[in-house]
Amino acid sequence: MASVTRRPLMAGNWKMNCNHLEANLLVQKLAASLTEKQLTDVETVVLPPFTDLRTVQTAVDGDKLLIGYGAQDLSPHASGAYTGEISGSMLAKLGCTYVVIGHSERRAYHHEDDALVNAKVQAALTSGLTPILCVGEGLDVREQGTHVAHCSEQLDGALKGLTAEQVEKVVVAYEPVWAIGTGKTATPEDAQEVCGAVRQRLAESFGQDTADKVRVLYGGSVKSSNVAAIMAQPDVDGALVGGASLDAEEFAKICRFPEHISR
Numbered sequence: 001m002a003s004v005t006r007r008p009l010m011a012g013n014w015k016m017n018c019n020h021l022e023a024n025l026l027v028q029k030l031a032a033s034l035t036e037k038q039l040t041d042v043e044t045v046v047l048p049p050f051t052d053l054r055t056v057q058t059a060v061d062g063d064k065l066l067i068g069y070g071a072q073d074l075s076p077h078a079s080g081a082y083t084g085e086i087s088g089s090m091l092a093k094l095g096c097t098y099v100v101i102g103h104s105e106r107r108a109y110h111h112e113d114d115a116l117v118n119a120k121v122q123a124a125l126t127s128g129l130t131p132i133l134c135v136g137e138g139l140d141v142r143e144q145g146t147h148v149a150h151c152s153e154q155l156d157g158a159l160k161g162l163t164a165e166q167v168e169k170v171v172v173a174y175e176p177v178w179a180i181g182t183g184k185t186a187t188p189e190d191a192q193e194v195c196g197a198v199r200q201r202l203a204e205s206f207g208q209d210t211a212d213k214v215r216v217l218y219g220g221s222v223k224s225s226n227v228a229a230i231m232a233q234p235d236v237d238g239a240l241v242g243g244a245s246l247d248a249e250e251f252a253k254i255c256r257f258p259e260h261i262s263r
């Protein structure tokens, strides 16, 4: 177990922020704030709104930036009469490698359930995209103490019908809803408790080898001041960062976390 190495992943979820001009500036500034070695050691990814993706692609390709990018959602369908939707193949064609699926904001505001999340995970994999599958409990569940069972259920629902080979390609993000955008970070021990339970559940369902390969991220008020303690946890392989990813220097500092930690 201890010998398993997973490349750390820092993913910036911009949510509904930045027009395409601002996106260009942010991605260029981010790349300029990190050395090639830092970008090699820690996989750095931005997740802008759909309307920014072409601009980010142009910046990344044009300047050969070592930054990955992806979308915040996709349609479960391949193509057709689904007004307003974006397919996985459209995202892949734009050079996206990642897509966020099942974010708590989509579960809450767009009533996405585990069955839809499962269909989206399958659609992403079919298009060659890496899903960043979000799970996490609200404050009520946390107060009842059933957060581990809640996240395990969300995980089971999202990965239903997948093979171990497919699951190896998935990134899981544990984002406690009560810690998102609130400034309340889960303690490093809280993050480890659920990230460890996620890996345990993956091992039970898909085998230890698969569980050891899957990267599990923590998300919720991650900042440069708390990232090192969170990343010191054995089952936390990276962070899904909201607000702090909109500031290039702050997100770059988050990506430079290995300077403050010995794992």
Ligand SMILES: O=C(CO)COP(=O)(O)O
Pocket: 013, 103, 175, 179, 180, 181, 182, 183, 219, 220, 221, 222, 240, 241, 242, 243, 244
């Ligand atoms: O929801 C998040 C990332 O997907 C976390 O957002 P914040 O970092 O703003 O709390």
